[in-house]
Amino acid sequence: xxxxxxxxxxxxxxxxxxxxxxxxxxxxxxxxxxxxxxxxxxxxxxxxxxxxxxxxxxxxxxxxxxxxxxxxxxxxxxxxxxxxxxxxxxxxxxxxxxxxxxxxxxxxxxxxxxxxxxxxxxxxxxxxxxxxxxxxxxxxxxxxxxxxxxxxxxxxxxxxxxxxxxxxxxxxxxxxxxxxxxxxxxxxxxxxxxxxxxxxxxxxxxxxxxxxxxxxxxxxxxxxxxxxxxxx
Amino acid sequence: xxxxxxxxxxxxxxxxxxxxxxxxxxxxxxxxxxxxxxxxxxxxxxxxxxxxxxxxxxxxxxxxxxxxxxxxxxxxxxxxxxxxxxxxxxxxxxxxxxxxxxxxxxxxxxxxxxxxxxxxxxxxxxxxxxxxxxxxxxxxxxxxxxxxxxxxxxxxxxxxxxxxxxxxxxxxxxxxxxxxxxxxxxxxxxxxxxxxxxxxxxxxxxxxxxxxxxxxxxxxxxxxxxxxxxxx
DNA sequence: ACAAAAGTGTTAAGAATACACCCATGC
DNA sequence: GCATGGGTGTATTCTTAACACTTTTGT
Numbered sequence: 001x002x003x004x005x006x007x008x009x010x011x012x013x014x015x016x017x018x019x020x021x022x023x024x025x026x027x028x029x030x031x032x033x034x035x036x037x038x039x040x041x042x043x044x045x046x047x048x049x050x051x052x053x054x055x056x057x058x059x060x061x062x063x064x065x066x067x068x069x070x071x072x073x074x075x076x077x078x079x080x081x082x083x084x085x086x087x088x089x090x091x092x093x094x095x096x097x098x099x100x101x102x103x104x105x106x107x108x109x110x111x112x113x114x115x116x117x118x119x120x121x122x123x124x125x126x127x128x129x130x131x132x133x134x135x136x137x138x139x140x141x142x143x144x145x146x147x148x149x150x151x152x153x154x155x156x157x158x159x160x161x162x163x164x165x166x167x168x169x170x171x172x173x174x175x176x177x178x179x180x181x182x183x184x185x186x187x188x189x190x191x192x193x194x195x196x197x198x199x200x201x202x203x204x205x206x207x208x209x210x211x212x213x214x215x216x217x218x219x220x221x222x223x224x225x226x227x228x229x230x231x232x
Numbered sequence: 233x234x235x236x237x238x239x240x241x242x243x244x245x246x247x248x249x250x251x252x253x254x255x256x257x258x259x260x261x262x263x264x265x266x267x268x269x270x271x272x273x274x275x276x277x278x279x280x281x282x283x284x285x286x287x288x289x290x291x292x293x294x295x296x297x298x299x300x301x302x303x304x305x306x307x308x309x310x311x312x313x314x315x316x317x318x319x320x321x322x323x324x325x326x327x328x329x330x331x332x333x334x335x336x337x338x339x340x341x342x343x344x345x346x347x348x349x350x351x352x353x354x355x356x357x358x359x360x361x362x363x364x365x366x367x368x369x370x371x372x373x374x375x376x377x378x379x380x381x382x383x384x385x386x387x388x389x390x391x392x393x394x395x396x397x398x399x400x401x402x403x404x405x406x407x408x409x410x411x412x413x414x415x416x417x418x419x420x421x422x423x424x425x426x427x428x429x430x431x432x433x434x435x436x437x438x439x440x441x442x443x444x445x446x447x448x449x450x451x452x453x454x455x456x457x458x459x460x461x462x463x464x
Numbered sequence: 465a466c467a468a469a470a471g472t473g474t475t476a477a478g479a480a481t482a483c484a485c486c487c488a489t490g491c
Numbered sequence: 492g493c494a495t496g497g498g499t500g501t502a503t504t505c506t507t508a509a510c511a512c513t514t515t516t517g518t
Contacts, residue, residue, distance in 0.1 A: 206469025
């Protein structure tokens, strides 16, 4: 890993960036902050910042997110490290990007953060981003899509109790493809990781629908057997 | 990504490490180097080293590998970044690990590197490793296994021309599970990415077998259509 | 009664699995 | 002629994909 006597004094700085996904009004959203200082002053960027000496990388991400928004993270995963020499115009910065998911329960509403530094954006209507953050985000979306197919992270984007139609819309929105309602239902229910609640709710139009809850315990139990979550 | 006026002078150093896989005598092997200096002096470790200021991360990996062994890389992929504060006893080192594959054509033979600094080890018979390299390697093997199922990287571990039985043994060795010969053949051939050569070879016993070659052009052409390589 | 969304079952096609014998060569 | 590894086909099961009408509520 190194030679003994010469430790190069690198000018490389290390940051973490977070791609935080949320889901609101049938849209996949991402949390961006407005930069206060140069470079890219006033532009939108992914939340993140320098890693402090004693903290782990995950702690750095959680700290930055909590400092900026007080968000409670549901799911955190290392995405990729970005290290092109000129990605920051000031000096060399290598950034380790993480992907996070926030339940919409805990999300500040888009309207309520209006004109502040942190805002949710539809992934379909993004502003120009600082640095190589567009590239990071693109990679994150690709990863999210593929994870959605073989890990039950869809539930992490919904409130604790949700309608089956919410789940279906979430899948077809994020995967950007239509789904057959009957086949989707059959598949998801066949895993046996949803609990149907007795409550039925109606949004005023149409037939009232059952609420469902993701059964985490059951899912974890199944993982020890020969069980694979997968949406074809 | 940062506040404007205060750039923390981090004491964090950045390295890259490479998990280089090879395949020899029906064994998955990994390339290790013996450390010359403390810490972990004399112990085996993954090849790697500090990232130099102007080079990209990939360049750093390729440089380190080439400096140490002159190996020609076939496949290189970022694996994961390891940043636990105490993973290096001297000071904080964050390492970006890459996974590489070398064709056995280009590999120095195990016997010929005897008693030097770089050696191939069977992944089944590993020495104790420096730092958290055992953890890195474990992650790499997991990734290799899963990639083997949905990307044609198996061919990158074999010589240019190979027997079907070599390919089958490679799969069952790395995945550590038996395969049905007929079903495996049927599946692989159905992709149409192998070229059967007219030559037949015999190793002295048994019926002579056809040599095959991976058809990269064909594979790349197919990728633009609705084609997915997958071994179930 | 009608508009709106929820809920439900069957059939056909394709993919995965299980399984055993003959073939070509060297000795 | 026998030992060794190479090569081949079919039947069954499971999974996916395609597809449309009925139910429950609010207005």
